[in-house]
Amino acid sequence: xxxxxxxxxxxxxxxxxxxxxxxxxxxxxxxxxxxxxxxxxxxxxxxxxxxxxxxxxxxxxxxxxxxxxxxxxxxxxxxxxxxxxxxxxxxxxxxxxxxxxxxxxxxxxxxxxxxxxxxxxxxxxx
Amino acid sequence: xxxxxxxxxxxxxxxxxxxxxxxxxxxxxxxxxxxxxxxxxxxxxxxxxxxxxxxxxxxxxxxxxxxxxxxxxxxxxxxxxxxxxxxxxxxxxxxxxxxxxxxxxxxxxxxxxxxxxxxxxxxxxxxxxxxxxxxxxxxxxxxxxxxxxxxxxxxxxxxxxxxxxxxxxxxxxxxxxxxxxxxx
Numbered sequence: 331x332x333x334x335x336x337x338x339x340x341x342x343x344x345x346x347x348x349x350x351x352x353x354x355x356x357x358x359x360x361x362x363x364x365x366x367x368x369x370x371x372x373x374x375x376x377x378x379x380x381x382x383x384x385x386x387x388x389x390x391x392x393x394x395x396x397x398x399x400x401x402x403x404x405x406x407x408x409x410x411x412x413x414x415x416x417x418x419x420x421x422x423x424x425x426x427x428x429x430x431x432x433x434x435x436x437x438x439x440x441x442x443x444x445x446x447x448x449x450x451x452x453x454x455x456x
Numbered sequence: 457x458x459x460x461x462x463x464x465x466x467x468x469x470x471x472x473x474x475x476x477x478x479x480x481x482x483x484x485x486x487x488x489x490x491x492x493x494x495x496x497x498x499x500x501x502x503x504x505x506x507x508x509x510x511x512x513x514x515x516x517x518x519x520x521x522x523x524x525x526x527x528x529x530x531x532x533x534x535x536x537x538x539x540x541x542x543x544x545x546x547x548x549x550x551x552x553x554x555x556x557x558x559x560x561x562x563x564x565x566x567x568x569x570x571x572x573x574x575x576x577x578x579x580x581x582x583x584x585x586x587x588x589x590x591x592x593x594x595x596x597x598x599x600x601x602x603x604x605x606x607x608x609x610x611x612x613x614x615x616x617x618x619x620x621x622x623x624x625x626x627x628x629x630x631x632x633x634x635x636x637x638x639x640x
Contacts, residue, residue, distance in 0.1 A: 344619040346490055348600070353544060356490070364551050367558070374487055374559060378568045379626040381483040382575040384492070384594045391595025 334362050334369045343373060347380045470510050474503060477520040479572050484524045484559055488531045488552050491545055498534065502527050521565060528556045571629045578628035586621055593618060 342359045345351040351359070363370050482499055489495040506523055513522050535549055547555070558564060579587065592598045593614070600618070604611040 340623075344615075344622075347619065347622060348615040349492065350615065351490075356545065359490075360547055360551055364548070364554070370555060370558060374555065374564075374568070375571065375630075376622070376626060377487045378483045378571055379575055379622055379629065381486045382479070382572045383579070383590055383622060383625065384486075385479055385482055386576065386579050387591045387594030388596075391591045391597055 334366045336372070338362075339369055339372060340376075343376045347376070466510075467507075470507060473519040474506065474523070477523050480520045480565065480569055481523055481527060483568060483572065484556075485527060485531065487555055487559060488528070489546060494534075494542075494546070498527070498531060502530065505530055518562070518565070520569075521560060521562070524556075524560055524565075528552075528560070531556075567633075570633055571626075574629035574632040575625050577632065578625045581628070582621065582625070586617075589614075589617065590621060 339359075339362055342351065342355055342362070345355055346359065359373075363373055478499075481502060482495075485498050485502070486492065486495045489498060502523070506526060509526055513519065531552060532549060535543060535546060535552060538546070546552075559568070579590070582590075589603070593600055593603065600614040601611050604614045607614070
């Protein structure tokens with residue numbers, strides 16, 4: 331690069347991509363680019379990548395589930411709740427074991443919908 | 457009936473060419489129009505403008521290059537028609553012309569297209585959390601402010617992470633291409 335401060339140029343491009351570049355910054359970026367071919371090359375390739383990221387996001391964010399970034403304490407709290415519920419279920423199951431007949435009846439009822447991928451008329455396993 | 461089929465076939469070919477050229481057009485317009493909302497609008501309008509001028513396109517030539525030359529005029533016309541405030545928010549006509557001239561060289565168009573393809577592979581190598589961050593913010597699902605609030609961190613840290621990711625993807629793409637060049 332001939333006379334442009336590369337670090338400053340990258341900072342301005344970062345701000346532009348973050349859409350936080352103010353009018354003064356925009357004027358500074360223009361001044362850096364207008365007379366420096368190498369600065370313009372750096373800018374073009376950075377924006378090319380930025381454009382690729384935007385298109386990737388637009389193409390994938392509409393098809394996938396909504397993603398959220400959760401803070402660590404929320405994730406830990408959720409994990410603790412899952413563990414507590416699991417332990418409680420095991421304890422209850424050991425103290426009050428299900429009668430054999432009830433268990434068999436319930437599993438037969440709940441198993442039926444799971445076999446819905448069978449073709450109509452297809453016989454169930456004996 | 458035959459005329460209708462011919463017109464339909466013509467439109468189908470146009471749509472296919474436009475779809476293939478879309479990533480390059482998006483990059484080209486974004487380069488000339490640093491206001492990204494305005495760039496998206498220009499890209500949407502470009503479909504109609506290109507269809508209206510499709511008679512001028514010579515089959516077998518570079519469609520992206522042809523489309524960029526038309527869109528370039530569109531960007532310049534918008535620049536001249538814009539209010540002083542809107543014009544001040546963008547680049548000068550002189551800078552737009554220089555950026556367009558340098559992009560519309562065949563070798564540069566090919567290099568930028570190759571970088572976009574390589575960048576796609578590099579994005580796939582990012583960690584899931586980083587890809588999610590890109591998707592929610594660049595996809596417009598949530599703002600950087602909202603993500604920062606969820607994380608209980610300053611918004612600047614979210615912007616910084618996105619910039620790091622953009623730089624990492626760009627460097628990865630360039631390394632990939634330079635490696636291919638060295639191997640050939």
